[in-house]
Amino acid sequence: MVDSTAQVELMLAARHRGQGHGTAALDAVVDLAFGELPMYRLTAETHTDNTPALAVLAKAGFTQEGVSRAACLHRSRRHDLAVFSLLRPEWEELNRPRAWDA
Numbered sequence: 396m397v398d399s400t401a402q403v404e405l406m407l408a409a410r411h412r413g414q415g416h417g418t419a420a421l422d423a424v425v426d427l428a429f430g431e432l433p434m435y436r437l438t439a440e441t442h443t444d445n446t447p448a449l450a451v452l453a454k455a456g457f458t459q460e461g462v463s464r465a466a467c468l469h470r471s472r473r474h475d476l477a478v479f480s481l482l483r484p485e486w487e488e489l490n491r492p493r494a495w496d497a
Contacts, residue, residue: 399435426494
């Protein structure tokens with residue numbers, strides 16, 4: 396946190412996927428980071444073929460910065476990672492209720 400940057404990671408059990416829990420959890424963490432903590436930049440990564448996670452990150456306002464090729468070894472297979480970030484000014488411009496308003 397020395398440079399006001401943190402990495403966000405989100406993992407849901409299969410039975411909880413597709414119900415909006417990931418979006419709600421990510422929004423709450425993002426709101427905490429920018430609304431209560433002195434964060435300026437959040438980063439996140441996911442497999443490039445993880446369509447649901449890519450959608451959740453985009454919906455939360457994250458921007459894809461690039462791809463880290465073959466950066467993850469998962470179940471004996473190499474995966475490319477999509478690299479995302481969200482900056483405080485971008486969060487401030489998001490037009491959605493904040494977690495504390497719910």
